[in-house]
Amino acid sequence: DAKTTQPNSMESNEEEPVHLPCNHSTISGTDYIHWYRQLPSQGPEYVIHGLTSNVNNRMASLAIAEDRKSSTLILHRATLRDAAVYYCILSRNQFYFGTGTSLTVIP
Amino acid sequence: DTEVTQTPKHLVMGMTNKKSLKCEQHMGHRAMYWYKQKAKKPPELMFVYSYEKLSINESVPSRFSPECPNSSLLNLHLHALQPEDSALYLCASRERAGLRYTFGSGTRLTVV
Numbered sequence: 001d002a003k004t005t006q007p008n009s010m011e012s013n014e015e016e017p018v019h020l021p022c023n024h025s026t027i028s029g030t031d032y033i034h035w036y037r038q039l040p041s042q043g044p045e046y047v048i049h050g051l052t053s054n055v056n057n058r059m060a061s062l063a064i065a066e067d068r069k070s071s072t073l074i075l076h077r078a079t080l081r082d083a084a085v086y087y088c089i090l091s092r093n094q095f096y097f098g099t100g101t102s103l104t105v106i107p
Numbered sequence: 108d109t110e111v112t113q114t115p116k117h118l119v120m121g122m123t124n125k126k127s128l129k130c131e132q133h134m135g136h137r138a139m140y141w142y143k144q145k146a147k148k149p150p151e152l153m154f155v156y157s158y159e160k161l162s163i164n165e166s167v168p169s170r171f172s173p174e175c176p177n178s179s180l181l182n183l184h185l186h187a188l189q190p191e192d193s194a195l196y197l198c199a200s201r202e203r204a205g206l207r208y209t210f211g212s213g214t215r216l217t218v219v
Contacts, residue, residue: 034207043197043210044150087149092142094163095208099151
């Protein structure tokens with residue numbers, strides 16, 4: 001399955017926007033781009049997903065590059081509850097998790 | 108019902124014990140998954156069931172035995188585990204490929 005590359009960790013101040021990048025240069029035309037987050041001792045939680053166009057929902061926005069080789073998850077106003085590990089996953093069939101980005105939100 | 112329910116939440120078992128983990132969903136999803144997650148690592152895929160048939164086994168040792176009795180239920184039978192098998196075991200389901208997964212909150216397994 002196609003591989004994703006994310007920074008190991010990022011920090012953000014509370015109530016500021018956060019941009020979490022993901023590179024997926026080997027993406028194929030049928031791969032969806034999914035984002036999940038995982039809080040300690042919980043299962044991964046769906047955040048957002050898209051195929052080609054930018055997507056918005058109540059949790060976040062997903063910006064997809066025109067060539068689809070990268071994407072950015074945007075949290076518009078980070079809160080302390082957004083501190084988690086964020087996974088960017090390409091899915092044609094099964095989910096194979098990369099190492100993810102551990103987001104720290106500073107009060 | 109939009110949840111995946113896993114029981115028990117915590118399990119401690121000896122290396123000679125036999126135990127089972129249970130996963131249930133009532134969303135009509137026909138694909139179900141078992142993942143294993145060690146501390147501070149990403150989840151690793153173990154098994155995939157599609158329409159109640161095992162479609163993927165990621166070279167998991169035979170001391171882990173999955174079972175899908177019906178479209179709503181997924182079990183993971185455990186026997187003769189080792190301490191290194193201690194981990195968070197996650198179950199997930201989804202309607203079809205490309206769509207989002209729904210994960211359970213996991214079973215925290217400790218092998219002593």
